[in-house]
Amino acid sequence: MTAAVHRAATPVVDRARETELLEAALASGAHVVLEGPPGTGKSTLLRQVAARREAPFFLVEGNAELTPARLVGHFDPSLVLARGYTPDVFVDGPLLAAMRDGGLLYVEELNRVPEETLNALLTVMSEREIVVPRLGLVAAAEGFGIVAAMNPYDAVGTARVSSAIYDRTCRIVMGYQSAAAEEQIAAYRAPMPSPAWCARAVALVRATRDHPDLRIGASVRGAIDLGGLAHQLARARGTGAEDWHVGLDAALVALSGRIRVAEASVRSPEDVVTELYRDVFGPPPEERGADDEDAADGGGGAGEARPRP
Structure with a gap:
């Protein structure tokens, strides 16, 4: 004090x-x-x-x-x-x-x-x-x-x-800033594999604020930690930071403790983060065809999470 x-x-x-x-x-x-x-x-x-x-x-x-x-x-x-x-x-x-x-x-x-x-x-x-x-x-x-x-x-x-x-x-x-502002903040504070990946990381974090099973979502600090964790995990595993599984593990660690599940929900934070990660980054490579891999991993356009069925 x-x-x-x-x-x-x-x-x-x-x-x-x-x-x-x-x-x-x-x-x-x-x-x-x-x-x-x-x-x-x-x-x-x-x-x-x-x-x-x-x-x-x-x-x-x-x-x-x-x-x-x-x-x-x-x-x-x-x-x-x-x-x-x-x-x-x-x-x-x-x-x-x-x-x-x-x-x-x-x-x-x-x-x-x-x-x-x-x-x-x-x-x-x-x-x-x-x-x-x-x-x-x-x-x-x-x-x-x-x-x-x-x-x-x-x-x-x-x-x-x-x-x-x-x-x-x-x-x-003071409410949350725009997606573009949060992307700028995240890129300034943490290593990001690419601007498109950074935009997706921010979109993932912003999606936690509107999810029906969550009472409290994550702030831009979640995207900052997500970028830093992905960078370090990729180095440890000898793979690229845009690797789908690297990103998922980084998201689980960075976000699961920041979000708060609604009392009426029976889902776990990890379950919700995994769902949103798949919404934003697409399914894992083993679940999609070769034609889709470059678009999902290479950083096509990014934005807010895609609507869930």
Whole structure:
């Protein structure tokens, strides 16, 4: 739960509108909630905005272990025994570090943070200052802002965010990007055998989001891992990365843990991934004629998954 300072490295693709909205909100002095499913570029977007502002970027991961002391800071117990409660023995948490430096505090998984910890943000959001026991008043420097992210579709381990938090924030919704944008992201982040194969990998991932047996589909991170796994498996097996069976095994490993099967379904994640893989990449070579092999393996046109009967 320590603070970290980051700079933008990964380009933000197809997020011009959201970038403009976030920059405008922060420039106006507002705090922001970025709401959307995983893998939609929320943290990448914020890193880019922080880099443009030349502001420090402090990341904190939201979970049940994020206590107010870990967020705000604490007195070093050993130094307190020697020197007492003096300001020089206080260890700033990410919140105070961001406030003092005029940086951006990014809280991931806002709806996983305990309510007691979130309450520590209320005065900071409204008054831009906080009173820390035995330390005193700490005011935020110019440029300070809080940006939080949350996935509204994952109910496991999450808690209700109070209306007091919502009343102090602006909200930017970030959905999945276009297929072309996700292909660009996947090709940038992982080795891909060919542009056509990359397009099919993305089509496979996108098909998981609309499958009737799935409650939650995969993000573009699934396509990134699919490309990396296929590359390494092909090297290990001494075959091409576009080998049908290499791709299937890579898809099973990359996607089966990311998707969530609907409660009413009796199918396994592996079964659904295999079905979608066959939809997008075609049947295995042993099941099709020689005339079809080049088109299926060599990267003919790719797009979304073909309709199932």
